[in-house]
Amino acid sequence: MSQNRGDAGIYADNESVAHTDIEPGxxxxxxxxxxxxxxxxxxxxxxxxxxxxxxxxxxxxxxxxxxxxxxxxxxxxxxxxxxxxxxxxxxxxxxxxxxxxxxxxxxxxxxxxxxxxxxxxxxxxxxxxxxxxxxxxxxxxxxxxxxxxxxxxxxxxxxxxxxxxxxxxxxxxxxxxxxxxxxxxxxxxxxxxxxxxxxxxxxxxxxxxxxxITRERLAMSEERRRLARELHDTLAHTLSAVAVQLEGVTSIWDDDPTAARRMVERSLESTRSGLTEARRSITALRASPLEEHGLTKALEDLCQSVTESSTVDATFTADSEGGRLTRDVEHAVYTIAREALTNIVRHAEATRTAVRLDNGARRLVLSVQDDGIGIGPNEAIGADHHGVRGMYERADLIGANLVIRSDGHSGTTVELTMEKGS
Incomplete structure (x- = not known):
C-alpha cells in the first residue's frame, strides 16, 4: 500500500487478484x-x-x-x-x-x-x-x-x-x-x-x-475568493483612481500646469502602490514551495521562515537518499511539519526547535522536537488539541504512524514514520 502510496491505496478491479500495493505494516x-x-x-x-x-x-x-x-x-x-x-x-x-x-x-x-x-x-x-x-x-x-x-x-x-x-x-x-x-x-x-x-x-x-480532498478544495475555493476580493479592493480601485486623476490632468493641463504636474505625481504614487499590492497578490497565487523546490528545500525554507518571524530558532537537517516522494506524501509531511512548528511558536514557549527528515530507501521519518514547556499531564495529546486531529488524519491518509511524546516539562517531540513498500 501507500504508493507508498500512503494515500488510501490503489484498489484493483473485480477481476484482479489483489491490490497492487501491499497494505501498510x-x-x-x-x-x-x-x-x-x-x-x-x-x-x-x-x-x-x-x-x-x-x-x-x-x-x-x-x-x-x-x-x-x-x-x-x-x-x-x-x-x-x-x-x-x-x-x-x-x-x-x-x-x-x-x-x-x-x-x-x-x-x-x-x-x-x-x-x-x-x-x-x-x-x-x-x-x-x-x-x-x-x-x-x-x-x-x-x-x-x-x-x-x-x-x-x-x-x-x-x-x-x-x-x-x-x-x-x-x-x-x-x-x-x-x-x-x-x-x-x-x-x-x-x-x-x-x-x-x-x-x-x-x-x-x-x-x-x-x-x-473536499476540505482542500473548499480551502482553495475560499482562498481564490479572498484573492479576488483583494484584487478588486486594491488593483481595481487603484486603476480607477489613476484614470480619474489622468482625466483631471488633461482638463487642466493648459490652464494650470503646476496643478497638473502635482496630479501626475499623485497618479504615479497610486500606480506604485497598486503595483506593490498586485505583486503581493500574484505572489500568493504562485505554486506552493513543494511544487517549486521539493520537500527538503520546502522544509528548510519553512524553518528559516520560522526563525526570521518568531523568537524560536528552528534548525533543519535532512538525509534524502530515498529520492523524491509522491505529491500526496510530500504534501502531508510538509503540512504536518508546518502545523507542528505553528504549535511550537504559538503554545510551546520554546526557544529552539529541531526538524529532521530521514528519507531512506525503506522508511521515511520526520521528527520535530522543541525545548518548550511540553504538554501537561492533564492535557490530551490528541482530539482537537491545537490542530493535532488534522495531523493524525494526514498521517493516516499516507499510511504513516504519528506519535507525539511529551513528559510535561522538557519539550515535545512529534515523530512521523512511514514504511516504504510495506
Missing amino acids: LLRLFRWYIAIRLVLLVFLQLVGQDRAEGDPLFVPEPGIIILGLLIIYLLVNRLHTRLGKRYLPIAIWVAAISPIVESNITITACLAEGASANEAIADYWLLFFYLFVPLIIVAWQYRFRWVIFFSVGTLFLEAILTTPPLEEMGADLTLLGTLMVGRATLFAFVGLVITKLVKALRSQREALAQGA
Whole structure:
C-alpha cells in the first residue's frame, strides 16, 4: 500500500487478484514472523543436538534452510520491484509450505525410529500456529476467495505429504483427517472475519481521503475568493483612481500646469502602490514551495521562515537518499511539519526547535522536537488539541504512524514514520 502510496491505496478491479500495493505494516509483520520462526528453529536445532534417547524427535534443518532463503527474499527490495504482484504470494506460499514440510519430515523420521503413529503426530497441533500468521496476511491483503484458496490448498498439500507414511503404518487417519478439515474450516471463518474488518478499514480510509480532498478544495475555493476580493479592493480601485486623476490632468493641463504636474505625481504614487499590492497578490497565487523546490528545500525554507518571524530558532537537517516522494506524501509531511512548528511558536514557549527528515530507501521519518514547556499531564495529546486531529488524519491518509511524546516539562517531540513498500 501507500504508493507508498500512503494515500488510501490503489484498489484493483473485480477481476484482479489483489491490490497492487501491499497494505501498510504488513510486510514488516511478515518479516518479523519469519525472523522469529527462523530463530526458534535454530534454537531447537542446537537444543536437539543433546537429545537423549526417548526424547521427542524434531527435524528443523529443512525449515531453517527454507526460512533462511525466505528472509533474504523479503529483505531484497529489488525483488519486490521486479516481481510486482507476484512478490507477496510467493513469500506467503513458501512460508506456508515450510511448516508442512517440517512436519512431514519429522513424522517420517519418527516412524523410521519405530514410533507409533500417535507418537509421530504428537506435535501436529503446532501446524495451526505456524500457518495462522500466513492466513492473517492473506486475509489482510487479499479478498476472501484467496483465503479459501489458501485454506484448501494447505489442506490438500498437507494431506498429500502427511498421510502416505501413516497409511503405510496402518494408522487410523480418521482423527487426523478431521483435524485437517476442522483447521481449514476454522481458517476460512477467521479469514472471513479479517477480510470484513480490513474492508471496513479501507472504506474508512477512503472516506478520510475523500474528506481531506473536499476540505482542500473548499480551502482553495475560499482562498481564490479572498484573492479576488483583494484584487478588486486594491488593483481595481487603484486603476480607477489613476484614470480619474489622468482625466483631471488633461482638463487642466493648459490652464494650470503646476496643478497638473502635482496630479501626475499623485497618479504615479497610486500606480506604485497598486503595483506593490498586485505583486503581493500574484505572489500568493504562485505554486506552493513543494511544487517549486521539493520537500527538503520546502522544509528548510519553512524553518528559516520560522526563525526570521518568531523568537524560536528552528534548525533543519535532512538525509534524502530515498529520492523524491509522491505529491500526496510530500504534501502531508510538509503540512504536518508546518502545523507542528505553528504549535511550537504559538503554545510551546520554546526557544529552539529541531526538524529532521530521514528519507531512506525503506522508511521515511520526520521528527520535530522543541525545548518548550511540553504538554501537561492533564492535557490530551490528541482530539482537537491545537490542530493535532488534522495531523493524525494526514498521517493516516499516507499510511504513516504519528506519535507525539511529551513528559510535561522538557519539550515535545512529534515523530512521523512511514514504511516504504510495506
